[in-house]
Amino acid sequence: MGWSFKVHGGIALAMSFLFLGSAAIAWVPWVSVSTHMTWMLAVAFLLPVGLAALARVLLSRADKKTLWLAFRCLPGRLRVVLGVLALAGVLLTVVGASQENSLQTDGVEDGRYYVYDTTPFQRGRAEVSSSAYADVLRREQRGLLPVFGAAAAVVAYMVFTAGEVRQADARSKQTHVARTRGRPAPGGPSEQMPK
Template sequence: MGWGYRILGGTAAVLGAVSLVCALLTLLPGLLLPESRWSAVASGTFIILLFGAAVVWSLVSVGRPRRLWLPLRCLPGKVQAALGALVAGGAVLTLVDLAQGSVLRSPKTEYGSYYAFDKTTREWVEIFSRAEYEALVELEQRGVHADASLFLGIAAALFLSMGELRRR
């Protein structure tokens, strides 16, 4: 397997694991991650770059995605387990986020008041309690990081299986 596949697969796996840990931290009560937008922007950027590159590269070089299953099974067992845990953890947390189904998203503060975007009325509504605001922030952070871990885990699996296929 070439170094390029290892570097791209490893980078996607490490970033996905960091995102999964951040998503799991939002499940702990009373623990808020920093509310800056840099983590969401960084996650989105890495998803677009790595996942997009992995999908395009696999479609161009392999043709049929079914051909990548056997090389993925030829990877060492610990690597398979790590990739499986990363993808499964991201998928479970994404499903948990979708199941909660809050109609309020994108919480923000302005002039000491709390606001969130209501998806049903498509307007910004005021939130009156700090606890509800913090719950919305946790829900949004969990969703962003869970999606990032899912897509980056898939990208890592694609890169490593393409490298294994190329080796054979």
């Protein structure tokens, strides 16, 4: 696998660890939410990496079966890491989504914290304390960041399998060239010799 595939897949893996780690930290009640990783920030980083991975898979022109076979050719530890990250992302997403929360963060203005209430018949913006705002932000992170963690693991899977397909194609071409060079060319000296 080429170095660009390794770097690209490594970036996607690091993003998956970052998102899932941030989501796990959001479950710890005594840890303050210092990094405001919103969905816009996550998409800003994940979108270009994911689109590049999709382009690499499309350029490899491999079908689903070939991609699965290429995934099985990856080192065992890497396959385990990719599987664990994807599974952890799905599980954390399900657990985070199971929390009922009708409040969404709406921003901080002049030192005042605002949330938006989506409860039927009570919709509207309300000012809350900083601790209540941090609690709402933590709940948002619990539900949203695991989705991006799982998506980043899928992106890493796409990159590494596309790299494996590309490497297999390169090996196939080298083998084909070696075989054709070993055979005499049609009309060559071996065919011109009298029998």
